[in-house]
Amino acid sequence: MTPQPNPERRSERARRAILDAVFEVAAAKGYGKVTIEAIAAAAGVGKPTIYRWWPSKGAVALDAVNDRIGDSMDFPDTGDIAADLTAQLTAVATMLTGDIGTIYRGIIAEAQSDPGLAADLRATMLEPRIQRCVRRLDAAVAAGQLRADLPARTMVDILYAPVYYRILLGAGPDETLRSPLLVRTVLEGLRPAAA
Amino acid sequence: MTPQPNPERRSERARRAILDAVFEVAAAKGYGKVTIEAIAAAAGVGKPTIYRWWPSKGAVALDAVNDRIGDSMDFPDTGDIAADLTAQLTAVATMLTGDIGTIYRGIIAEAQSDPGLAADLRATMLEPRIQRCVRRLDAAVAAGQLRADLPARTMVDILYAPVYYRILLGAGPDETLRSPLLVRTVLEGLRPAAA
Amino acid sequence: MTPQPNPERRSERARRAILDAVFEVAAAKGYGKVTIEAIAAAAGVGKPTIYRWWPSKGAVALDAVNDRIGDSMDFPDTGDIAADLTAQLTAVATMLTGDIGTIYRGIIAEAQSDPGLAADLRATMLEPRIQRCVRRLDAAVAAGQLRADLPARTMVDILYAPVYYRILLGAGPDETLRSPLLVRTVLEGLRPAAA
Amino acid sequence: MTPQPNPERRSERARRAILDAVFEVAAAKGYGKVTIEAIAAAAGVGKPTIYRWWPSKGAVALDAVNDRIGDSMDFPDTGDIAADLTAQLTAVATMLTGDIGTIYRGIIAEAQSDPGLAADLRATMLEPRIQRCVRRLDAAVAAGQLRADLPARTMVDILYAPVYYRILLGAGPDETLRSPLLVRTVLEGLRPAAA
DNA sequence: AAGTAACCGAGACGGTACGTCTCGTCTTGCG
DNA sequence: CGCAAGACGAGACGTACCGTCTCGGTTACTT
Structure with missing residues (x-):
């Protein structure tokens, strides 16, 4: 680093x-x-x-995960924001349930007591993906599919938080399958006021 | 244990x-x-x-945190579900920003590679509080303040997830202050269909 | 230590x-x-x-050697100083040619760059044996077998030095067998002036 | 090499x-x-x-020492063997007390576990000087100053051993100043039988 | 009231991994 | 091709904690 x-x-x-x-x-x-x-x-x-x-084991693991993921987690844009989000979140949840997820959880754990690693984690892993999501959401807002009075970053937080919550604190993988329902529910709160 | x-x-x-x-x-x-x-x-x-x-350092820390919190985090019930949730989530976010939060994050980190600790964490820390929240939400559903077609536990997940997300992955404490906005937004997706 | x-x-x-x-x-x-x-x-x-x-590998080795030698290297006193010295020096040379010698040489080597170890080496290994030799030589001086105008410690140096010289710098074990000749020769220089 | x-x-x-x-x-x-x-x-x-x-650090150091010493340690021949030996041994002891001695002791130490270096040490450092000393002693024997029934190499051993003994095992430099006394004493044992 | 069982403090033990150091080899331009 | 530079595989260094294991000593029940 x-x-x-x-x-x-x-x-x-x-x-x-x-x-x-x-x-x-x-x-x-x-x-x-x-x-x-x-x-x-x-x-x-x-x-x-x-x-x-x-500088640390976590930094190696972070590079390993980033290297393995590569650009494979690109954001889809079919025009249907609900479908795109569901697809993306399901993909993320699936990834975090496998080998990569095991390591990823370890990195997050280590980052709790290593500010440098936490910064690297955000800079190399979270931020780029958040940015891509933000762009997709902005497009949806422009298309009138989402309310405009909320910062896109806040929407991203609301959407991704349950995935991490379940990975880090949840009982098991079965629950993560409810992602589509989650997305649909959360989107209800994000739809345009007029809708 | x-x-x-x-x-x-x-x-x-x-x-x-x-x-x-x-x-x-x-x-x-x-x-x-x-x-x-x-x-x-x-x-x-x-x-x-x-x-x-x-059995482990994490178990001691978990007991220490539980002992320190005691019953102080009881759930309010003023009749106004939005106000109650905002109050409760703000209280949780505040707590997780101080000394207790530092230890709590360490426990969650340790639980990533200690299934027994993870189970204890859920059993003694999360589950009781989730149950109290579920009861409050059930009351709100009964009062027609929330949609009835969603399991209360799912609602809990959606509400609490952003708090943990920010504590564990967020950049700093300032962001956690946006809880009220989050609650309002999420509640939009949880209001009754008829509303 | x-x-x-x-x-x-x-x-x-x-x-x-x-x-x-x-x-x-x-x-x-x-x-x-x-x-x-x-x-x-x-x-x-x-x-x-x-x-x-x-404190160091050398200190362990020194203890190991001291432990192995124990009190076995006690000084003989038959009344014949030449015979006693020959016996003792031969015993020392023999010991330093075997397993103990291998380790002992390593300790001396390590002591060259470790003053503390050098001090321990002198205090626990050399000094006690020098003292015993000094006592024997003093008795011989009193018996008129050795000149009296030379400090016993200097005699010890002259007697033992060739053994160490050969162990540390010599070509092989065969040379160490010449100890009797050495002793006899050196003793010529140590005999009383009147003799 | x-x-x-x-x-x-x-x-x-x-x-x-x-x-x-x-x-x-x-x-x-x-x-x-x-x-x-x-x-x-x-x-x-x-x-x-x-x-x-x-091949090793010791070999470099050995070359460095040999290079530094050059031919400066040549053996004097004034006709007086006692004076010559005292001069030479004092010169050697002095040299081994300074910078060169520090390195030289390190080389000897390293040679204890490096047979190749030990051989180099003997071949390039010790043997030539022993040979020069042997020649000087042979001359003294021929001049009737030393007994003839002892190999010159053995005499060399007896003369040089105390110097090395003190350098490698001695307490401090002060003791090395007693070389003249040592030489005189040892020479007593080396004088011709008739003397 | 004395006997005794078990928890307590203290800390030495067999281990594992740490992060650093130096070794001697290998690789890569530069002259 | 020898050189300066330095990254590399290897492995020992001395340290920090781990979790286990004796040790007395001090309670606090038992008879």
Whole structure:
């Protein structure tokens, strides 16, 4: 994140091996066993190589998750805001229920006592996706599908919050399937006043 | 939580000192420095005394928070569901911004990789409060203030999720002050169809 | 050497296992592979247990050697100073050629850059044996077998120095067998002026 | 020592800088801080350049010491063997008490667990000086100043051993000043039988 | 009232992972 | 191709806590 060493000389091989090892170890032993030592061992890499480029385990995991997700979570725009949101939120909920979710929850947990990681989490993971959602919502507002008297960011919060709430505090995956109902309900509060 | 030793012989003095020490250490050094050793040292207690009565640091912290909150977070019922919810959610958000919140976030973090703690968290912290909220919402439904075609628990989720979302992922405390707006907006989606 | 923790609660089992492990590892892999980690692993002991009672690897090794030697290197007194010195020096040279010697040389090497260890080495290993030798030489001086105008400590230096010289810088064990000749020669310079 | 690369293309500038850097680092931080990395940094040289031409830190240090000493420690021959030996041994003891001695002791220490370095040490440092001393002693024997029934090498051992003994195991530099007394005493044992 | 059981404080123990240090090798331009 | 520079795989360092395990000592029931 804040590399003092020369990034041009960085070994791509090592970087890949480290990011992949995060998933390998998490899948094999659970996120609780994801330690810097375990990552280094699984990646066939020395510990200093990890510490050279990342400040903490959470930062590595965050990069690993970002790398794995890539641009795959792009926002759909079919013109139907309800359908698009349902699709997107379902996709997010599904992702957070699998391997990625296990690691992602660990990152959020670690960020509770690591302000730097929390900032990185918001900057690299949340903010870009929030921005894309904001753009989609703005389009919907312009199309008269959503009320205009509410900041788009607030709408995003209301929409995404239940997904995180259930991932972090919920009992099990079955509940996350109610996303469509949630979206529909929340949208009722977001529809234009005239509707 | 599952004490083999005889609870009748338990030292109340030690229990109090331990629960208080959680806050003392968290306030002095941050939750990251709250370790069993630090708690024992601050409480003037041996480590086995802690392990005798609690299975993990998170369990101690959870008891400490529950002990500190007590019944102070009871749900108001003025007849005006919007006012009651706003009051309650603001109270929760305020609490989660102070010392208690620091520890509470740590407990949630720890629960991500400790299913037992997660269960305790839900059973002793969330569920009772959800139940009280559900009762209040049921009354509001009966009074025709809220739509009846949605399970009360789902409404609770939608209402509380943004608070947790901001506490766990938000940028800062200022944002949490928007709770009233959130409640109003969400309630729009929860009003009776006829309204 | 300077134990902060309470020595009364010390585990004799662990102490024994650690001292024995030094020899075990040194015999199996050579003194170069004697690390704190290797000692801990071979002794079935945690690293902190070693660091709790010893300040460095060399200090552990010194204790191990002292423990192994015990009082076995006592000085003989048959009345014949030449025979006694030859016997003693041969015994020392023999000991320093075996397992103990391997470790002992390592300790001396480590002491070159660790003044504390050097002091311990002199205080626990060299000085007591020098004192015993001094006492024997004083008796020989009193018996008129050695010149009286030379401090006994200087005689000790002259007698022992070649043994260490060969152990630390010599080519091989065969040379150390010349001790009797050395003693005889050196003694020529130590005989009473009248002789 | 065993250079695979072409010695003709070797950079004399780098060689000089490396040998000087050994003393520079040792003087500034002590021999304990003399690492290959520190030498390379102080010399403004890449680590591989050192590894290309020397097998270990000790080998570099040995070359540095040999380079520094040069031929300055030549053996005097005034005809008076006692005076010559005293002069020479005092010179050696003095040298081993200064900067060179610090490094030299480190080399001896390292040689305890590095047979190759030990061999180099003997071949390049000890043996030539022993040979010169042997020649001087042989001359003294021929002149009837020393007994003839003892190999000159053994005499060398007896004479030099105390110096090394004190450097490597002694308490402090003050003791090394007694060299003249030592030499005189030892010589008593080396004088011709007829004397 | 004495005996005894169990909790208490204290802290040493066998471990795991930490983050750092140095090693000796490998890789990459520059001259 | 030797060089300066420095990233790399490896692994030991000394530290922090973990959770377990003795230890006396001090209550607080039992008989």
